Amino acid sequence: MKKTINWGIIGCGNVTEHKSGPAFNKVEGSNLIAVMRRNADLARDYARRHKVPKWYDDADDLINDKEVNAVYVATPPSSHALYAIKAMKAGKPVYVENPMAATFQQCVEMNAVSKETGVPLYVAYYRRTLPGFRKVKTLIEDGSIGKPLVVNIMLIRPPLPAETDRKNPSWRVQPDIAGGGIFYDLASHQLDFLDFLFGPVKKVSGSSANFGGYYEAEDTVVAQMEFENGVLGSGTWSFVSDDSSTRDVMEIIGTKGRIEFTTFGHEPVLLFKEHDFLEFPYINPENIQYNLISNVVDAIRGEAECVSTGETAARTNFVMEKIVY
Template identity: 50%
Template sequence: MKYKKVRWGIIGCGDVTEVKSGPAFQKVSNSQLVAVMRRTSELAKDYAERHGVPKWYDDADALINDSEVDAVYIATPPGSHKEYTLKVAQAGKPVYVEKPMALNEAECQEMVQACKDADVPLYVAYYRRAQPRFKKVKELLDARAIGDVRFVSTTQYQKIADDIKEQPSLPWRLQPEISGGGLFFDLASHTLDILDFLLGPIEEVHGIKSNQAGYYEAEDIVTGTYRFESGVHGIGNWCFTAFENVDKNEIVGSEGKITFSTYGDDPVVLTTADGQEEWSFERPKHVHQPLIETIMKDLTTETKQSPSTGESGAKANWVMDELTK
């Protein structure tokens, strides 16, 4: 079904929707945010009033079945992604779900199948696929700026947050029954997804996980190696109790290398025998907006524009499952 205009509802209008995603639904052509839901009615009402949204709910089913809501963005923690996706699909409405897509790859596949059975599209909020910074890296690779790609290395580590040390209860991101694992599942998922976008799918994975610091039960360090279908090799190190913050991806080829970060604003750097070139990009105010624009083109035209689907989102969960099993 193609829409002239898409009226969106949000389930879980928490912090991620304040700037990163929520306002983008009002700014993209032919898109409108018409309803939001949060379990605490006062918070749902406050969000709706501050963002100019006409309807608010404290019941997800009521939003899903609202006849004036055409599509639903699920912005809850991963533990409820499958439940809500299946309900939205049953209601016959397109789904846009936060990342990571679900608690594990098996849940992701249930979500994909449910949306196929209902003949509704499923999109995942791996928004970096649509941002100019990462599209530039893809452009360089497609142009063979570094020749034949040999391997990619990822090094991402950070300090332990003070609030994790001090607070009596852990944030949901560190509760595997809600998030799927520790910070690795929340943060590394973006990197693994963007590597899939840049280099194609990963087909073989080997990993080691540990909890070294003991601040919580979930893994706080993961090291892995993987091989892409293209033959490219990869290695990744993620640690969340280190002495400083580092975020670096390096794709090495037969004639050069490309260096870039997943979360930072560092320039994309191309290094070859001829020297270095750099490209800097301003971070979008609403980081989801470029991806939402592609989703809206999918929903309102006959073209397939969105680079992040249920099928691609499930791949990141499969890799993370393999790295941490």
């Protein structure tokens, strides 16, 4: 009889409400049986609304629950390493939110514990499993644009109210919690996906600035990089523009055409060739992390290799630190 993966969530906040939490009960061979949040009332409420049998207000209690045999860490990045390491030392596979940690050094420590204990560590870079992003990978691999030469990223938008509230700033703009600013939160998805397409980055440099003055972290970033396969890349990110400058585009240029797609808009993938233009619409799963969680469950059960591990995810933290710091 195949092992059922009984999950416990540490940090049942907004990301778990729809993107991930419900998927743990939808994937075959997987159940969500416990949740934890430091605020007991919020933990109890989440468990009630999502029909989760157990709730805790102490992470150690969830990790030590004998019925929980895998742990999803969905807290802000600064505590990812703490909880992931505790869970792995307790012998429980870990699925951790992205970015993997607040610093590259914390990623190194997490991977060291995974290697020492033999307990697997996975990271929620779910775009590696979404249909539109998979289509991009297929188009590259089947030679639709010839040899890939250059990739360009542009992500620009105005600041959100939670990012401009100086009295109660979002944790996403506090480097001691998030690792950096909004760049760490959003660009990590893009940089990880490029790692998935082209392999590790071998050279990277960048500059960052704070032009808006709303918070201490960087709000504007530019970067250039070279991948091990020879593809050259550049990126521009800014989170203090006005609406007229809003952009969300990734463009891959090859010797025979180019691919254009969004990271967060989930619009159709576009293929441009000399005498051709093709559009590839796609539909994401209801819970955006479903495909990756299914892959993780299969990996824990020894039935598949996971596409997003601590080893691959740590590379993204390394690249972001080189760009910003």
